[in-house]
Amino acid sequence: MGSAVFKGGIHPDYHKEITASMAVSKMKAPSTVVIPLQQHIGAPCEPLDGIEEGVRVKMGQKIADSSGFVSAPIHASVSGTIKTIGAYNHPLGRPVKAITIESDEQEEWDEKVKPPGNIDDLSPDDLRKIIREAGIVGLGGATFPAHVKLSPPPEKKIDCVVINGAECEPYLTADHRIMLEKPEEIIYGLKLMIKALGAEKGVIGIEENKADAISVMEQAVAGEENITVAPLHTKYPQGAEKMLILVTTGRKVPSGGLPLDIGVVNHNVGTAVAITNAVREGKPLIERVVTITGSGINKPANLLIRVGTLVSDVIEVCGGLKEDTRKLITGGPMMGLAQPNADMPVIKGTSGILALTDQDVYIAESSPCIRCAKCVEACPVQLLPTSIAQAAEHDLFKKAEKLHAMDCFECGCCSYVCPSKIPLTQWIRVAKAEIAKANKK
Amino acid sequence: MDNNKMVVSSSPHIRSIESVQSVMTDVLIALFPAALMAVLLFGYQALITMVISVATAMLAEALWLRKRDIYSDGSAAVTGLLFAMVLPPSPPWWLVVVGAASAIIIGKQVFGGIGYNIFNPALVGRAVVVMSWGGHLVGRVWSQPQPFAFTADISAVTTATPLSGQEEALAVSLTNLFIGSAPGCLGETSALALLLGAAWLFYKGHIDLRIPGGFIGVVFVMGAVFGGGFYGGALTTGLFHVLAGGVMLGALFMATDMVTTPVTTKGKLIFGIGCGIITMMIRLWGTSPEGVTYAILLMNAVTPIIDNFTVPQQFGGVKKSA
Numbered sequence: 001m002g003s004a005v006f007k008g009g010i011h012p013d014y015h016k017e018i019t020a021s022m023a024v025s026k027m028k029a030p031s032t033v034v035i036p037l038q039q040h041i042g043a044p045c046e047p048l049d050g051i052e053e054g055v056r057v058k059m060g061q062k063i064a065d066s067s068g069f070v071s072a073p074i075h076a077s078v079s080g081t082i083k084t085i086g087a088y089n090h091p092l093g094r095p096v097k098a099i100t101i102e103s104d105e106q107e108e109w110d111e112k113v114k115p116p117g118n119i120d121d122l123s124p125d126d127l128r129k130i131i132r133e134a135g136i137v138g139l140g141g142a143t144f145p146a147h148v149k150l151s152p153p154p155e156k157k158i159d160c161v162v163i164n165g166a167e168c169e170p171y172l173t174a175d176h177r178i179m180l181e182k183p184e185e186i187i188y189g190l191k192l193m194i195k196a197l198g199a200e201k202g203v204i205g206i207e208e209n210k211a212d213a214i215s216v217m218e219q220a221v222a223g224e225e226n227i228t229v230a231p232l233h234t235k236y237p238q239g240a241e242k243m244l245i246l247v248t249t250g251r252k253v254p255s256g257g258l259p260l261d262i263g264v265v266n267h268n269v270g271t272a273v274a275i276t277n278a279v280r281e282g283k284p285l286i287e288r289v290v291t292i293t294g295s296g297i298n299k300p301a302n303l304l305i306r307v308g309t310l311v312s313d314v315i316e317v318c319g320g321l322k323e324d325t326r327k328l329i330t331g332g333p334m335m336g337l338a339q340p341n342a343d344m345p346v347i348k349g350t351s352g353i354l355a356l357t358d359q360d361v362y363i364a365e366s367s368p369c370i371r372c373a374k375c376v377e378a379c380p381v382q383l384l385p386t387s388i389a390q391a392a393e394h395d396l397f398k399k400a401e402k403l404h405a406m407d408c409f410e411c412g413c414c415s416y417v418c419p420s421k422i423p424l425t426q427w428i429r430v431a432k433a434e435i436a437k438a439n440k441k
Numbered sequence: 442m443d444n445n446k447m448v449v450s451s452s453p454h455i456r457s458i459e460s461v462q463s464v465m466t467d468v469l470i471a472l473f474p475a476a477l478m479a480v481l482l483f484g485y486q487a488l489i490t491m492v493i494s495v496a497t498a499m500l501a502e503a504l505w506l507r508k509r510d511i512y513s514d515g516s517a518a519v520t521g522l523l524f525a526m527v528l529p530p531s532p533p534w535w536l537v538v539v540g541a542a543s544a545i546i547i548g549k550q551v552f553g554g555i556g557y558n559i560f561n562p563a564l565v566g567r568a569v570v571v572m573s574w575g576g577h578l579v580g581r582v583w584s585q586p587q588p589f590a591f592t593a594d595i596s597a598v599t600t601a602t603p604l605s606g607q608e609e610a611l612a613v614s615l616t617n618l619f620i621g622s623a624p625g626c627l628g629e630t631s632a633l634a635l636l637l638g639a640a641w642l643f644y645k646g647h648i649d650l651r652i653p654g655g656f657i658g659v660v661f662v663m664g665a666v667f668g669g670g671f672y673g674g675a676l677t678t679g680l681f682h683v684l685a686g687g688v689m690l691g692a693l694f695m696a697t698d699m700v701t702t703p704v705t706t707k708g709k710l711i712f713g714i715g716c717g718i719i720t721m722m723i724r725l726w727g728t729s730p731e732g733v734t735y736a737i738l739l740m741n742a743v744t745p746i747i748d749n750f751t752v753p754q755q756f757g758g759v760k761k762s763a
Binding site: 007010012013170242252253254255256257325326327328329333334335336337338339340341354356360361362363364367368369370371372373374376377380381382383384386387403404407410412413415416417418419420421423425426429 | 446447448449450451452453454455456457459460461463464514516553554555556557646647649699700701702703704705706709748752753754755756757758759
């Protein structure tokens, strides 16, 4: 096996064994869900007409939408009565307007949730419309609306769809389980994407530490002429868009450009399954697979969770947190977000809930840079993290921009390897924010 | 759940276990073969020199920083040991003390301490003692190695180093130069021991082969081309220049000092090549028999410029046409 390699990257402890062998189980819908109106990159949604406090909604019913193109509608994930509409804690930091629904435990589907008819008759435009209406966003964590990626400008010819099954974040196993349990849905979703884009081929990239997933997917693509499985080296951030596309297609996304500039569209395995569910059964995106893991979780698991389920409810189902838990993260340990508490909902982009105890939480004072250049070696986009961080520290944002700070996608490799424990990624984030601010003026 | 105890910080949330201390300790481990070889070749006096130097360096740093933790990040011990290695095996004790203290204070702390120094501290220390008490480091002051004679007084028999002239050079075989049985600085004589240590640093990912590769490569080529072939032919003369004197110690342990060398990959190669060229210019056409110290110090001085001109092309970036 073996594949092309990208420069840089790191080999952290993966800790995937905690949950890798646990089949996805369905978490019982909670009595209350809190559904934020912004769960995607793009314009926030507003409640639809008639969606007000006290109104009964059904499962899968569209409750909020936006007229913006880069946006994705929001659906009720349980049937029940709307209790409140107002700001609520959100995993991305600031409170966001959310619709709180009290479940009536009827699990009654909305009438509109039904198969759209003969799939072969659907045009690319029909597919995009179905995917948009289903509220599907990138489930790897970036939450970019899926239909937007499937609507390239006419001058950009897309020939290849890359499916991301790398799951390079340590601890997380949600995508791994999806590949083991839903291979047919992934391939079907990929074919729908190929059709929507008028592309020629598809490739599914999977890290070699998931050998079972590779063989399951290889069996699933047997007989498919234009779809291949690409085993990838186990190296973080193998699943980052630019790295994944490089190693699976040999093409480099240009600096400041998009995959569609080089004829590629890239989607996560979970997104492929969501697209299959939407097109085959008319089901909107109201649940997702989440890995709940880490040294602080009593009963780690891979759970299929309704969007809007409070993290605290999920943790309770998983036996609660251990006494010495010091950090609660939504997402993975490299790019996930540390949360002050568990009082916030699981959203479409929540791939993991990670709880770390004292011994796994790193709190160290940083010391001066010793110019060891380990960050330079680790950077997958060939930046000089220490130089950018230094520039940021001294408010030299023009210099940071010249050092290509805007090319950083915040994978965290530089901070990870730094022996001086300098929060390099954080400094580069500061630089990026300042550069963006300056360029807006 | 007690919400107040949760730590909120910017990602990534996991870090490698490597620290400045672990890196420096790895360097000390890497210097162990050379230190051991020094004791085997030059006996107890070499051991005393190293102990004085390391102790002085650590003490000078602890006093300057008013810290009780004398080992701390380990960088002072590294500087102390490296300084001892560029001294004759049995210099006067006060020379070691002054040099090691200068290395730490003038070479490092006045610039702001670890990470901020421009020049390799150990070589600054050496430059200070060479300029001040050159009589102890230049000329026929070099002890003849006395292998496995731990208690021997090596200062009794002194000679010149192989680099001082053709006659001295021809008196030493390449094998002896490789193993280390030749007069020279305490830690520089054994290429074998230095290579062993460097292999450890390479294995741990602490050094990039471009610096020693460029340095040693250029020394070999220039030695072969311009060396006059006096040492049995062009290639053997090239090898002689690599193995004699401080090239191996300098290339593997001084020019790879992280703080004072470029961070860019291209810059590292340029740095190594520059060190090699300056070393050989001094050796072949200068007045001094050896040029490693000043080659590295000079290249240290231009390191920021090298870094500025070798910013790598970012992923997916295109070269700007000027």
